[in-house]
């Protein structure tokens with residue numbers, strides 16, 4: 133188990149036949165681990181923000197990109213995907229995510245309640261592991277105007293690809309799988325970026341040119 137896991141988290145994981153992991157950024161379109169089931173849904177009490185810097189996956193030390201983290205906000209909720217990982221896959225999955233999210237990304241993990249989109253109230257809710265980049269981590273960039281975030285994304289790319297891909301694939305997930313969900317922050321950045329992009333890429337699909 134990663135050193136950052138609390139005893140309560142270790143107990144929950146060791147007693148469970150499977151572990152549910154909630155993704156709300158690149159994990160919604162690129163989990164990178166084996167899972168036995170997945171559910172679209174949300175976690176209450178958090179909003180998704182492009183406030184985490186990234187100098188590895190989607191940026192460089194000279195030109196850090198911006199990726200998402202969660203901000204506690206009791207009036208909001210964040211939509212994404214929960215993945216079920218079966219018992220014998222839990223350890224390798226946690227080792228993989230520890231490197232991808234914590235070592236390379238500065239995220240910590242915690243257990244939060246997740247509600248599948250078809251759940252009725254508390255019935256069907258799940259306890260899921262989520263990775264969050266807190267303001268205390270050295271790569272945290274914090275708030276900025278959405279136009280400035282879009283401009284930073286446009287000029288950033290890293291080992292995993294361009295920062296534009298990261299933003300547009302996340303926005304694409306929300307448009308297709310959570311069409312009724314609001315995410316003003318994400319869609320304002322997407323709108324600012326796609327307003328700037330025709331000047332850079334003409335009318336072609338930005339993802340096609342990356």
Ligand SMILES: N[C@@H](CCC(=O)N[C@@H](CS)C(=O)NCC(=O)O)C(=O)O
Nearest residue numbers: 155156157158159186189237263292
């Ligand atoms: N923890 C969030 C954000 C994950 C995220 O985007 N992490 C970055 C690390 S900085 C990543 O894995 N990037 C891989 C990529 O951009 O392809 C999630 O659940 O999706």
